[in-house]
Each structure stands twice: as C-alpha cells, then as structure tokens.
Amino acid sequence: xxxxxxxxxxxxxxxxxxxxxxxxxxxxxxxxxxxxxxxxxxxxxxxxxxxxxxxxxxxxxxxxxxxxxxxxxxxxxxxxxxxxxxxxxxxxxxxxxxxxxxxxxxxxxxxxxxxxxxxxxxxxxxxxxxxxxxxxxxxxxxxxxxxxxxxxxxxxxxxxxxxxxxxxxxxxxxxxxxxxxxxxxxxxxxxxxxxxxxxxxxxxxxxxxxxxxxxxxxxxxxxxxxxxxxxxxxxxxxxxxxxxxxxxxxxxxxxxxxxxxxxxxxxxxxxxxxxxxxxxxxxxxxxxxxxxxxxxxxxxxxxxxxxxxxxxxxxxxxxxxxxxxxxxxxxxxxxxxxxxxxxxxxxxxxxxxxxxxxxxxxxxxxxxxxxxxxxxxxxxxxxxxxxxxxxxxxxxxxxxxxxxxxxxxxxxxxxxxxxxxxxxxxxxxxxxxxxxxxxxxxxxxxxxxxxxxxxxxxxxxxxxxxxxxxxxxxxxxxxxxxxxxxxxxxxxxxxxxxxxxxx
Numbered sequence: 001x002x003x004x005x006x007x008x009x010x011x012x013x014x015x016x017x018x019x020x021x022x023x024x025x026x027x028x029x030x031x032x033x034x035x036x037x038x039x040x041x042x043x044x045x046x047x048x049x050x051x052x053x054x055x056x057x058x059x060x061x062x063x064x065x066x067x068x069x070x071x072x073x074x075x076x077x078x079x080x081x082x083x084x085x086x087x088x089x090x091x092x093x094x095x096x097x098x099x100x101x102x103x104x105x106x107x108x109x110x111x112x113x114x115x116x117x118x119x120x121x122x123x124x125x126x127x128x129x130x131x132x133x134x135x136x137x138x139x140x141x142x143x144x145x146x147x148x149x150x151x152x153x154x155x156x157x158x159x160x161x162x163x164x165x166x167x168x169x170x171x172x173x174x175x176x177x178x179x180x181x182x183x184x185x186x187x188x189x190x191x192x193x194x195x196x197x198x199x200x201x202x203x204x205x206x207x208x209x210x211x212x213x214x215x216x217x218x219x220x221x222x223x224x225x226x227x228x229x230x231x232x233x234x235x236x237x238x239x240x241x242x243x244x245x246x247x248x249x250x251x252x253x254x255x256x257x258x259x260x261x262x263x264x265x266x267x268x269x270x271x272x273x274x275x276x277x278x279x280x281x282x283x284x285x286x287x288x289x290x291x292x293x294x295x296x297x298x299x300x301x302x303x304x305x306x307x308x309x310x311x312x313x314x315x316x317x318x319x320x321x322x323x324x325x326x327x328x329x330x331x332x333x334x335x336x337x338x339x340x341x342x343x344x345x346x347x348x349x350x351x352x353x354x355x356x357x358x359x360x361x362x363x364x365x366x367x368x369x370x371x372x373x374x375x376x377x378x379x380x381x382x383x384x385x386x387x388x389x390x391x392x393x394x395x396x397x398x399x400x401x402x403x404x405x406x407x408x409x410x411x412x413x414x415x416x417x418x419x420x421x422x423x424x425x426x427x428x429x430x431x432x433x434x435x436x437x438x439x440x441x442x443x444x445x446x447x448x449x450x451x452x453x454x455x456x457x458x459x460x461x462x463x464x465x466x467x468x469x470x471x472x473x474x475x476x477x478x479x480x481x482x483x484x485x486x487x488x489x490x491x492x493x494x495x496x497x498x499x500x501x502x503x
Contacts, residue, residue: 019123020052021116028113029056030100032063033074035110039067042114050121055087059097075101122160129156151328197258197341197382200237202491203478207467208418210256211238211341211382215471216373216415218347220387220406221422222399226463227386228267229275229487230422231343234384235260236276238341239313258340258381259312261333263326265349269315276313279488280304312337322351323371327378334379342379344372346386347412366411373415387412389421399428403468419469424482426459463489 032038043064051057062081066073075097082088088096133153196210211217211234221227241257264272278285281304283297293301314333321329326344333339344350352364369385376383389405401421406412413419463482467475479492 018052018127019120021120022053022056024113024116025051025053025056026100028110028117029059029063030102031110031113032060033078033097033101036063036067036073038110039064039073041111046114046118050118052117052120052124055085055091058082058085059100125160126157129153129160132156151325154328154332155324196256197238198241198256199234200241201233201478201480201489203480204465207473207476207478208470209472211384212417212472213380213382214377215382215417216369216376217382217384217418217420218387218406218412218416219384219420219422220389220401222389222393222401224427225422225424226482226487226489227422228345229482230465230489231345231384231386232262232272232275232487233279233489235262235313235341235343236279236311239311242312242340243310252338259337260314260341260343261330261337261339262313262315263321263329263342263344264315264317265319265321266345267317269317272315272317275487276308277301277304279486280308282486284485285487314339320349320351323368326350327371327375330375330379334381339379340381342375342381342383344383344385346388347372348388369412369415399423399425400464400466401468413469416469417471418467421466421468423464423466424459424462425464426462426482462492 028042032042046060048057048061048064051060059078059082062078063073066077071077075094078097079094082094082097088094092099133149133156136149136152196208196212196215198210199205199208219227219231238258239260242255242259243257245255245257246252262272274285274288277283278288281297281300283293283301287293287297288301314337316329316333318325318329330339330342347368348365350368352360352367372383372385387406389401393399393401393405400423403413403419406419461481461483463480465478465480467478469475481490481492482488483490
C-alpha cells in the first residue's frame with residue numbers, strides 16, 4: 001500500500017510551499033489516539049485550522065469532539081466518522097487512522113509536535129498577510145489610501161501576534177484565583193491598597209486601588225477644572241514609578257508603575273511636556289512659555305529635563321484620529337514599549353469609523369466608548385478617556401457634576417468601569433468676585449468683598465475628585481490640592497488635623 005504521508009507530499013504545490021511539517025501532524029494525531037489525556041495539554045492552544053493538511057485538521061476536530069463527550073477517541077471509534085470522507089479514501093480509507101498510531105515513540109514528543117504545528121500555522125498566516133498586503137498595494141484600480149492600508153496591515157499582524165495568547169481564552173477558576181492572589185500580593189508589596197497602576201495621589205489610590213487592568217476610566221469635568229492637568233499628573237506619576245522600580249530591580253510584573261501612552265488630540269506634545277517640566281522644575285508654565293525665567297530657574301529646568309529624558313511616557317499628538325487608528329497605534333506602542341496605561345485627551349475629539357452628520361453623533365460616541373473599552377480588554381491595560389460635560393452644569397445652583405451631565409451619550413456611562421469628575425469650587429467662587437472696594441465706597445462694598453475673600457480662602461487650592469461610578473468599589477469624594485501655577489494636583493492635607501507644634 002502506498003505511503004499516505006508521501007501521497008500528501010506529492011499533492012503539494014512544490015514551487016510555493018508554505019511552512020509545514022506533515023510528519024509532526026501525523027505523529028501528534030497518533031499520540032492523541034493512543035493517549036487521549038494528551039488533549040488536555042494541547043487543546044487550549046491548538047485548533048483544527050492550525051493543521052496544514054485538511055484531513056489532519058478534520059481528524060483532530062473529531063478526536064476533540066469525542067473527548068468532549070467523554071468518549072474514547074481511537075481508530076475504532078473514529079472510523080464511522082471518516083468512511084465517506086473522499087480525501088481520506090485517497091489516503092487508503094479509515095485504515096489510515098490505525099496507521100497513524102503505528103509509532104508509540106510519538107507519545108514522548110507530543111507537546112513539542114503541537115508547539116511546532118502551531119508555530120508553522122502562524123508562519124503561514126504571516127505569509128497570507130504579506131501576500132494580501134502586496135496584492136492590495138499593487139491594486140491601483142480604485143482610490144488608494146496608503147495610511148488605511150498600513151492600519152489594516154498592522155491590525156492583521158496584531159491578530160496573528162495575539163493568537164494563542166490568553167486574550168479571549170476561557171480561564172479555569174484555578175487560573176482566575178491565581179491571578180487574584182497575584183494582584184493581592186502586588187498590592188501588599190506596594191504598601192497595601194494598591195493592586196492597579198498608581199495615580200501618584202494616595203487619596204485616589206486608597207479609594208480606587210489604583211487604575212485596574214482592562215478598565216475604561218472616564219475622567220470628566222467642565223472647562224477650567226483641570227482634567228488635562230490631572231491626567232498629565234497621573235501619566236507622569238505612573239511612568240516615573242515604573243522607571244524607579246526598574247532602577248531598583250523590581251520585576252516588571254510586581255511594579256505598580258507603567259509605561260504610558262498619552263494620545264493628545266487637543267494639545268501638542270511640546271505643550272504637554274511644558275506642563276510636566278513646569279510641575280517638576282516648579283516654574284510656572286506661563287513663565288516657561290514666555291521665557292521669563294532666571295538663570296537659577298533655567299538650571300532647575302535643565303535638571304528636570306535631564307531627569308525626564310528617559311521617562312517611559314510616549315505622546316501621540318496626531319489630530320483627528322479615528323478610533324480604529326488610535327487602536328492600531330496603541331497596539332504598536334504596546335508591542336514596542338510594553339505600554340501599561342493609555343490616556344486619551346479627549347474622547348469627543350476622536351472620530352468613529354463611519355462618516356455622518358450630527359444626527360449620527362450619539363451612535364459615533366457609542367462606537368468610540370465601546371472601542372476604548374474593547375482596547376482596554378484587548379491590551380489588558382487601564383484606559384483613561386477624558387470627557388466633556390454638558391453645559392447643564394452651569395445652569396444649576398450646585399455646580400457639582402452628575403452622571404447625567406456626561407455629554408452626548410449614555411453609553412459612556414454604561415461602558416465605563418469608573419467615572420471620575422474633577423470639581424474645583426475655587427473656579428466658580430473666583431468668577432463671582434464682587435467689585436473691589438476703593439476709597440469712598442460705602443460699607444456694603446467693603447463688606448461684600450470681605451465675605452467673598454473669606455469664601456475664597458476656604459476653597460483656595462482645594463479640588464475634589466468625585467467618584468460617581470466604580471464597578472470595583474464604593475463611590476465618594478477625594479480631596480486634592482491643586483497648584484494652578486504649576487498645574488499640579490497632590491494629596492490634600494487638612495491643616496486642622498496636623499499635630500500642634502511645640503514652642
């Protein structure tokens with residue numbers, strides 16, 4: 001009888017052979033039929049489509065179906081499933097199944113065979129992506145957008161890269177429990193209470209446990225509240241913590257810092273860098289921009305710039321990004337720099353995949369918020385998306401934002417794991433300053449301004465982060481200190497609770 005393996009080889013198109021190993025496929029199938037327990041080791045990673053020879057893929061599929069039904073899978077039980085299989089007939093019929101079990105030695109290398117079959121399948125997928133890219137690039141019959149083709153190619157490559165990983169896979173309760181224990185250990189090593197990426201602000205970390213992997217965090221506020229400043233502070237603090245942990249030899253998986261990707265659709269990269277430099281050098285960003293700095297200031301600036309040069313903070317200031325383009329760029333940054341936190345400033349400046357007028361804006365925002373949540377899960381990183389609030393806030397006596405103020409779509413609230421509002425009462429009190437008293441004014445003018453000054457003193461430098469929604473924990477408020485001069489948020493220390501100084 002002719003050798004079936006030889007028949008398969010002869011049928012292949014020799015000039016354009018794709019990477020494969022027919023012998024490894026045959027050996028693995030033989031081992032599976034001899035010892036069905038091997039399926040436990042290979043079925044999580046290997047699927048029927050990973051086999052180069054279609055008959056082998058169908059045999060593998062049939063073996064797995066029988067095992068799933070708690071039946072024994074061997075040449076006898078598989079025979080009825082292949083009696084009418086034309087391709088099997090070319091190999092000698094169901095007798096081919098018995099032939100596959102001929103070598104018991106295959107049992108020793110079954111896992112290695114499975115890994116090789118999988119790796120070769122990935123190589124064939126890469127060849128397919130490459131051919132597809134070349135075909136599209138050569139086709140000029142229609143309007144061609146090279147940037148779109150590059151994005152599609154990157155998405156295709158990312159899908160190949162992600163195949164077989166944990167993404168989208170079903171985890172046993174044991175695996176999930178181990179992950180939970182690892183998070184608890186990470187929180188313990190970080191000093192307690194912090195299982196996600198640090199924000200750098202203890203009050204926020206204590207309330208949220210940090211920024212959790214796969215979470216979509218919406219950070220919203222009216223103009224002037226300091227959304228971008230707070231997001232920049234979070235980005236800097238996470239990146240700096242990562243850099244310090246790496247210098248101290250802490251394993252990456254135990255660090256509560258992270259390399260950060262900051263997508264700034266409103267401000268340019270140099271404007272964001274100016275904010276961070278201002279914070280670290282303690283020179284006002286306005287003075288920095290206008291060059292109103294002394295030699296001492298400049299030395300502080302140079303020192304801060306040198307320290308920040310190697311900071312793992314990557315700024316993409318491309319305007320008018322679509323959600324698809326942002327996801328492509330985020331995947332690239334994850335692949336190249338192992339990004340652990342993504343910040344988008346801000347959500348309403350992103351575009352959906354479909355063009356349309358104002359009537360479709362709600363659907364477009366829904367698509368964008370879903371896309372950001374999908375990105376968080378896909379890359380297993382927290383995604384912070386800044387968002388505008390509707391003007392309804394300004395019409396109310398109480399200016400504190402509510403979930404209903406999220407602009408343009410309820411889906412933002414629905415998709416978000418955490419919704420944070422930045423609120424600074426100081427901003428509103430300051431805007432209500434009455435007439436400044438001058439010599440000759442009556443007592444009421446002096447009195448009104450004095451009352452305003454007392455009110456202003458009460459709220460000066462005070463900011464609140466309102467946690468309006470949190471899947472993992474309680475809602476509430478966190479007091480923060482905001483230094484407008486350096487656009488810096490920090491922990492609020494209530495001076496009335498400080499210990500009295502001994503004279």
